[in-house]
Amino acid sequence: xxxxxxxxxxxxxxxxxxxxxxxxxxxxxxxxxxxxxxxxxxxxxxxxxxxxxxxxxxxxxxxxxxxxxxxxxxxxxxxxxxxxxxxxxxxxxxxxxxxxxxxxxxxxxxxxxxxxxxxxxxxxxxxxxxxxxxxxxxxxxxxxxxxxxxxxxxxxxxxxxxxxxxxxxxxxxxxxxxxxxxxxxxxxxxxxxxxxxxxxxxxxxxxxxxxxxxxxxxxxxxxxxxxxxxxxxxxxxxxxxxxxxxxxxxxxxxxxxxxxxxxxxxxxxxxxxxxxxxxxxxxxxxxxxxx
Numbered sequence: 001x002x003x004x005x006x007x008x009x010x011x012x013x014x015x016x017x018x019x020x021x022x023x024x025x026x027x028x029x030x031x032x033x034x035x036x037x038x039x040x041x042x043x044x045x046x047x048x049x050x051x052x053x054x055x056x057x058x059x060x061x062x063x064x065x066x067x068x069x070x071x072x073x074x075x076x077x078x079x080x081x082x083x084x085x086x087x088x089x090x091x092x093x094x095x096x097x098x099x100x101x102x103x104x105x106x107x108x109x110x111x112x113x114x115x116x117x118x119x120x121x122x123x124x125x126x127x128x129x130x131x132x133x134x135x136x137x138x139x140x141x142x143x144x145x146x147x148x149x150x151x152x153x154x155x156x157x158x159x160x161x162x163x164x165x166x167x168x169x170x171x172x173x174x175x176x177x178x179x180x181x182x183x184x185x186x187x188x189x190x191x192x193x194x195x196x197x198x199x200x201x202x203x204x205x206x207x208x209x210x211x212x213x214x215x216x217x218x219x220x221x222x223x224x225x226x227x228x229x230x231x232x233x234x235x236x237x238x239x240x241x242x243x244x245x246x247x248x249x250x251x252x253x254x255x256x257x258x259x260x261x262x263x264x265x266x267x268x269x270x271x272x273x274x275x276x277x278x279x280x281x282x283x284x285x286x287x288x289x290x291x
Contacts, residue, residue: 003028003150003181004049009058010205011044018044019055020205026183026198031176033192033199033213034185035283040202042185043083046152050080063149076105079146083154083185085139093123093130093138100142112145115171119164132159144171151175152183157191169195189279193217199279201286209286211279219277220257223250224269238263252277 004026011019019041026032034042047053049060051071060067062074087096097116101107116123119137127135136159143151153172157165172182172195186192192199193213200207225247233251234242238260242251249269253260257274264272 001028002026003063004032004183005059005061006045006049006207007059009045009048009060010056011041011048011053012056017205019048019058021058022202022205022207024200024207024210026181028181029176029179030197031172031182031184031195033196034183034202035187035189035192035199035279036202041205042202043154044205045202046080046154046183046185049152050075050078077149078152079104079106079143079148079150080152081139081143081154081156083158085135087127087135087138089128090126092126093121093134096127096138097123097142101145104146106147107142108145108147112141115144116141118167118171133161133164136160137164140168140171144175147178148180150181150183152185154185155187156184157186157188165191189283193279201283203286209282211282213279216279216282217276218255220253220260220274221250221277221281222253222264222269222272222274223248224267224272225249226267226269233267236263 002025006022006024009019009022010017022041022045034045036042044053048055049062049067051067051074054068063077065073065077067074091099093116097112098109101109101112116137119141121134121137121141123138125134127138130138140156143153157168160168169191172184175182184192184196196213198210198212200210202208226249227247233239233249238253239251240254243249
């Protein structure tokens with residue numbers, strides 16, 4: 001069941017299309033990644049979902065509510081961390097936490113303080129005197145404290161050290177366990193692999209591919225050397241993408257790797273290297289195909 005549905009969403013600015021027939025569905029209760037280079041349409045998509053901008057055509061819904069016609073109900077059910085957070089510079093951190101907790105229907109001041117403590121935020125400082133990382137911690141404390149159906153995080157770990165990044169991912173998993181759906185937008189592929197159930201790759205305003213992360217991790221790439229043989233391994237049912245250049249071979253195996261050991265022994269590969277197909281491989285393939 002999809003809690004976020006985007007169907008043929010298009011947003012044009014004159015001759016330029018920031019979104020171009022974008023279609024994707026986010027399963028309820030999942031952590032769903034959004035990937036793509038700068039200018040791919042990620043931020044435009046998010047702002048369209050929240051009703052901040054009106055699309056040229058297409059439909060988007062969150063929890064069954066139209067993102068344009070019923071944007072207030074949509075925002076009641078979402079909490080959003082923008083990539084460039086604007087906070088009141090003259091306020092102290094604790095005052096920001098109290099303010100934002102008070103204006104959202106599901107805001108929770110005490111929970112926001114507990115999250116800030118976990119992120120080791122000094123909330124006694126005024127925002128103007130906080131580092132970029134401290135301001136990010138402050139914004140995350142406010143956003144993650146809301147008990148909403150959908151949480152949208154745009155580059156949540158930017159400007160944070162590795163320990164705090166790891167704690168953010170723990171918070172995301174805790175929110176998912178409580179029943180929330182998280183849309184996680186990041187340029188850090190390793191984070192998407194670690195935290196997301198699925199991920200959509202955007203390119204030129206389109207969602208060109210949606211990847212099941214668990215299934216992707218079950219694919220292994222094999223490289224090695226092999227004496228030239230008359231056997232055509234490219235026709236083997238377990239092998240896909242077989243490439244042979246002289247005596248160098250490369251191919252992929254899908255499913256439980258233990259089931260392929262007999263096949264690899266038969267192939268008698270030398271200098272064999274086996275690695276999981278990561279998100280980087282898929283991401284690079286998609287963008288190479290676009291060139």
